[in-house]
Amino acid sequence: MEENITIKTDSSTQIGLVSYCGFYCGACPKYTKGDCQGCKGESPKCAVGFKACKVRPCCIENGFSTCADCNKFSSVKDCKIYNPLMIRFGQFITRTNRRKGIEMIQEKGESEFVKYMIDKNWVTIKNGKQ
Ligand code: SF4
Ligand code: SF4
Numbered sequence: 001m002e003e004n005i006t007i008k009t010d011s012s013t014q015i016g017l018v019s020y021c022g023f024y025c026g027a028c029p030k031y032t033k034g035d036c037q038g039c040k041g042e043s044p045k046c047a048v049g050f051k052a053c054k055v056r057p058c059c060i061e062n063g064f065s066t067c068a069d070c071n072k073f074s075s076v077k078d079c080k081i082y083n084p085l086m087i088r089f090g091q092f093i094t095r096t097n098r099r100k101g102i103e104m105i106q107e108k109g110e111s112e113f114v115k116y117m118i119d120k121n122w123v124t125i126k127n128g129k130q
Pocket of ligand 1: 020023039049053054
């Protein structure tokens, strides 16, 4: 039992489950049920839908692990690819903010981000609950 907890909270093994846009796919029911391999696997089944997502191909083309590696903007807030209307609307309704995930990765690194998200069991950072 304790061994399982150790594995689950080992952030180094979970880094590959950080999405390009700042989600933690490891806490997503689609991932835990085995329906999706996460954003860095084949054909991710996230709410955005990988075919509609422009962030994933942009990061892949640039060789970035996430948008946190990108220095085209001082903040992802200013990137139009990162902030399509559908995402802004969805986050307003769900009171979530994936940008804060990218900012946390920039500030503390992917490993600390993963630890934080495992602790909260969050796919994305929730406004006002940090
Ligand atoms: S929105 Fe794009 S980058 Fe984010 S998890 Fe979905 S496929 Fe990956
Ligand atoms: S911040 Fe924008 S330009 Fe930079 S990698 Fe992300 S989607 Fe691409």
